[in-house]
Amino acid sequence: MSASATRARPPDLAAGGEPFLFGLGGALLAGLFMILGVLALILWNGAATFWPRPIERVELRSGHTLAGEPIRSERFRPAGSAAESRRTLYRVGNYDLYGDEFRWVDEAEIGRRDRPGDLVLIERLEWGVFIGRLVGAETAGRALDPADAEAFAAVHAEARRRWRGMRALERDAIAEVNRRIERERLDLRRLELRHGAGSAIVRAAADAAESRLVHWRAEHGRLSERLERLRSEDARDTARVVESGGREVALKLSAIVRFYPANALGPLGAIRVYLSRWAEFLSEEPREANTEGGVWPAIFGTLAMTVLLSLLVAPLGVMTALYLREYARQGRAVAAVRIAVNNLAGVPSIVYGVFGLGFFAYLAGGTIDALGFAESLPNPTFGTGGLLWASLTLAMLTVPVVIVATEEALASVPRSMREGSLACGASQWQTIRRIVLPRAMPGILTGLILAMARGAGEVAPLMLTGVVKLAPELPIDASFPYLHLERSFMHLGFHIFDVGFQSRNSEAAKPMVFVAALVLILLVAALNALAILIRARLAARFRGGQF
Amino acid sequence: MTAIPTFEPTLYHVKRGEQGTALDIAGFSLWYGPAARALHDVALAVEAGLVTALIGPSGCGKSTLLRSLNRMNDLIDGLRTEGRIRFQDQDIYHPDTDVIALRKRMGMVFQKPNPFPMSIFENVVYPLRIDGVRDKGRLAETAERALSGAALWDEVKDRLEDSALGLSGGQQQRLCIARAIAAEPDVLLMDEPCSALDPIATARIEELIDGLRGRYTIVMVTHNMQQAARVSDNTAFMYLGRLIEYGDTETVFTNPKRPRTTDYITGRFG
Numbered sequence: 076m077s078a079s080a081t082r083a084r085p086p087d088l089a090a091g092g093e094p095f096l097f098g099l100g101g102a103l104l105a106g107l108f109m110i111l112g113v114l115a116l117i118l119w120n121g122a123a124t125f126w127p128r129p130i131e132r133v134e135l136r137s138g139h140t141l142a143g144e145p146i147r148s149e150r151f152r153p154a155g156s157a158a159e160s161r162r163t164l165y166r167v168g169n170y171d172l173y174g175d176e177f178r179w180v181d182e183a184e185i186g187r188r189d190r191p192g193d194l195v196l197i198e199r200l201e202w203g204v205f206i207g208r209l210v211g212a213e214t215a216g217r218a219l220d221p222a223d224a225e226a227f228a229a230v231h232a233e234a235r236r237r238w239r240g241m242r243a244l245e246r247d248a249i250a251e252v253n254r255r256i257e258r259e260r261l262d263l264r265r266l267e268l269r270h271g272a273g274s275a276i277v278r279a280a281a282d283a284a285e286s287r288l289v290h291w292r293a294e295h296g297r298l299s300e301r302l303e304r305l306r307s308e309d310a311r312d313t314a315r316v317v318e319s320g321g322r323e324v325a326l327k328l329s330a331i332v333r334f335y336p337a338n339a340l341g342p343l344g345a346i347r348v349y350l351s352r353w354a355e356f357l358s359e360e361p362r363e364a365n366t367e368g369g370v371w372p373a374i375f376g377t378l379a380m381t382v383l384l385s386l387l388v389a390p391l392g393v394m395t396a397l398y399l400r401e402y403a404r405q406g407r408a409v410a411a412v413r414i415a416v417n418n419l420a421g422v423p424s425i426v427y428g429v430f431g432l433g434f435f436a437y438l439a440g441g442t443i444d445a446l447g448f449a450e451s452l453p454n455p456t457f458g459t460g461g462l463l464w465a466s467l468t469l470a471m472l473t474v475p476v477v478i479v480a481t482e483e484a485l486a487s488v489p490r491s492m493r494e495g496s497l498a499c500g501a502s503q504w505q506t507i508r509r510i511v512l513p514r515a516m517p518g519i520l521t522g523l524i525l526a527m528a529r530g531a532g533e534v535a536p537l538m539l540t541g542v543v544k545l546a547p548e549l550p551i552d553a554s555f556p557y558l559h560l561e562r563s564f565m566h567l568g569f570h571i572f573d574v575g576f577q578s579r580n581s582e583a584a585k586p587m588v589f590v591a592a593l594v595l596i597l598l599v600a601a602l603n604a605l606a607i608l609i610r611a612r613l614a615a616r617f618r619g620g621q622f
Numbered sequence: 623m624t625a626i627p628t629f630e631p632t633l634y635h636v637k638r639g640e641q642g643t644a645l646d647i648a649g650f651s652l653w654y655g656p657a658a659r660a661l662h663d664v665a666l667a668v669e670a671g672l673v674t675a676l677i678g679p680s681g682c683g684k685s686t687l688l689r690s691l692n693r694m695n696d697l698i699d700g701l702r703t704e705g706r707i708r709f710q711d712q713d714i715y716h717p718d719t720d721v722i723a724l725r726k727r728m729g730m731v732f733q734k735p736n737p738f739p740m741s742i743f744e745n746v747v748y749p750l751r752i753d754g755v756r757d758k759g760r761l762a763e764t765a766e767r768a769l770s771g772a773a774l775w776d777e778v779k780d781r782l783e784d785s786a787l788g789l790s791g792g793q794q795q796r797l798c799i800a801r802a803i804a805a806e807p808d809v810l811l812m813d814e815p816c817s818a819l820d821p822i823a824t825a826r827i828e829e830l831i832d833g834l835r836g837r838y839t840i841v842m843v844t845h846n847m848q849q850a851a852r853v854s855d856n857t858a859f860m861y862l863g864r865l866i867e868y869g870d871t872e873t874v875f876t877n878p879k880r881p882r883t884t885d886y887i888t889g890r891f892g
């Protein structure tokens with residue numbers, strides 16, 4: 076290249092555009108770094124939480140002994156001392172004995188520490204973990220050698236099975252009988268409201284109900300008796316454990332969720348514990364104020380709400396956009412509506428929560444209650460937060476996203492294609508249904524995906540409209556009418572908030588925050604992946620080539 | 623300031639068809655907005671069964687007039703028309719006119735091919751689909767007849783289920799012609815159907831138009847003088863929204879009666 080053939084390079088850097096380019100690249104890099112940082116932090120902390128840690132036994136210079144999982148170490152300055160020292164946080168468990176699950180130990184006070192193989196970590200239904208040694212066991216009055224690991228494991232498994240049976244009896248069978256009895260009462264109350272108390276119809280109905288109630292009360296008695304029997308049987312399976320200070324405690328076998336010798340666990344055993352903890356986390360209900368156990372109801376609630384939200388927001392948003400773009404006369408009124416819709420997306424979500432509670436739950440729900448569920452008043456049925464109202468509120472919150480995306484997608488369908496269809500004698504609706512909508516479908520789905528992701532990650536409005544810390548029942552179950560839209564539900568986002576910031580034991584809750592966050596991210600990612608897959612399928616049809 | 627051009631009344635010397643008049647346009651004016659008049663008092667009778675060419679410089683209102691015939695202009699906000707267009711004893715712009723039924727009797731081919739994003743087969747039978755026809759035999763028969771009519775059958779008969787978007791531009795245009803004649807309309811409206819095509823495809827489409835003569839009333843817009851001279855029976859010359867001369871093609875091209883027509887045809891325009 077000769078200098079005469081090309082123009083001289085501009086002397087000043089800005090004219091070349093390089094600093095600007097560096098700026099652009101830097102912005103991209105910073106954004107990527109933040110996103111990857113968040114993902115890496117959550118992934119690492121969430122994935123590591125359930126890995127079993129070793130247990131250290133620590134003898135202090137004072138002669139006191141303790142055992143626990145070392146959590147982390149830090150430098151600190153002891154009170155009244157000039158020099159810095161190190162201290163380690165141990166999870167010592169045994170909350171029922173010590174009154175605290177975690178303990179800081181000053182390195183300077185430690186005399187000796189080791190990792191004996193006979194220390195076991197026991198996860199209990201109540202009081203958190205127990206750390207100590209297993210010294211004896213009893214089943215049905217006869218002693219059992221805990222050293223015989225196989226026999227002990229078999230008895231433990233049997234006790235757990237019995238416990239699950241007891242829970243099912245209580246939760247399902249007895250609860251169902253209670254529901255029947257309650258329904259009889261409500262039926263009577265409804266008749267009373269309609270015909271007046273003491274009227275002939277009500278008296279006849281009460282007599283008829285009484286005969287059914289006798290049956291249900293007898294059933295209730297029978298089931299309670301069976302439960303009592305199981306309970307007394309259950310109380311006879313116990314394990315005796317000794318904590319590091321020497322105190323002995325008897326534990327019900329059925330209350331032991333999981334136990335393992337932390338220091339004598341091979342890599343395979345560790346993997347087994349790890350997987351079993353994940354399985355419990357994903358499929359069980361929470362325990363201990365949500366800091367232990369699983370998050371299944373929250374996963375289920377999040378999924379149910381997101382699906383319901385999508386079912387509500389899709390027709391609402393798409394139909395609105397269709398009207399705005401295809402039917403409405405483009406003028407000032409439509410422009411105003413469009414601006415309003417765009418601005419709706421910027422309203423703080425808590426405002427929607429307030430609106431959802433006031434309008435949906437109290438006004439709409441209260442009206443439904445007064446008209447259709449008067450017999451259970453003053454207990455609200457629909458007149459309080461619930462799955463339906465929460466989903467509706469989020470549908471309102473996310474509908475602008477769908478409207479804007481659908482309008483864009485409709486606008487991108489070439490005019491020539493609509494004209495071609497109209498010229499064939501198709502009505503406007505036929506043109507929309509056969510030509511415009513299929514062409515716009517990938518774009519519409521993109522909007523739905525964005526709305527879904529936004530809805531699944533939203534927490535603030537849900538706190539007002541139906542999400543609770545602990546829901547006794549899932550919104551879908553085996554009792555008629557199977558789908559209970561009025562029930563309050565649990566949600567992973569709120570669960571994270573609740574566990575992380577509302578629980579008494581923040582040290583124990585911290586890892587659970589990361590695990591729940593990891594599950595929430597994976598759940599949203601899975602939902603998005605599904606929608607993207609569907610969209611890709613649809614988009615492939617319009618790319619030409621083959622059908 | 624340029625002088626405002628003056629216009630003499632339209633000059634008529636039309637070749638009459640055997641089947642009478644298909645479309646009778648009388649005193650037709652059209653405004654795209656209060657101050658945007660696109661057609662001035664256009665009056666012409668389209669002979670049934672013949673090919674009528676609309677020629678004129680760009681922006682003179684050829685497409686506007688063509689699209690007025692099947693009321694495609696209805697989609698435009700703020701549009702206003704005056705005068706009337708009669709089609710089979712019915713005023714196209716009467717408020718009671720069923721626009722959908724009207725369009726079903728007038729096939730339209732656009733300047734740029736606009737196949738739908740569906741299979742070739744579905745494209746051709748689209749007019750039947752919207753009428754709710756489900757009979758497989760009838761659909762297949764229609765597809766073959768229309769594609770043969772558009773001289774496309776031999777090229778696509780083995781790939782009817784392929785996407786229409788995979789066809790070449792010329793094939794797409796012939797597919798659009800097939801779609802326009804699939805429902806056997808009475809009138810075929812074509813807006814520069816060959817402007818995007820090479821000479822070979824153009825020749826095929828001209829052949830095709832020649833073959834459709836007599837069965838359909840064809841109105842076509844073209845910028846190609848030779849094409850108009852080759853395929854049309856009557857030619858209408860438009861200028862600045864007005865119809866200047868309307869007569870049989872031979873006379874218009876060999877012996878135009880108006881100086882503006884002469885200028886345009888001989889290329890001395892400006």
Ligand SMILES: Nc1ncnc2c1ncn2[C@@H]1O[C@H](COP(=O)(O)OP(=O)(O)OP(=O)(O)O)[C@@H](O)[C@H]1O
Nearest residue numbers: 654658660678679680681682683684685686687698
């Ligand atoms: N949708 C519209 N809105 C406003 N004005 C329009 C519209 N369509 C066409 N016009 C105007 O009407 C006049 C006639 O346009 P038309 O498209 O009929 O011209 P044409 O003869 O088909 O030109 P060409 O040969 O370039 O296709 C032009 O001045 C054009 O600017």
Ligand SMILES: [Mg+2]
Nearest residue numbers: 684685686813
């Ligand atoms: Mg044109």
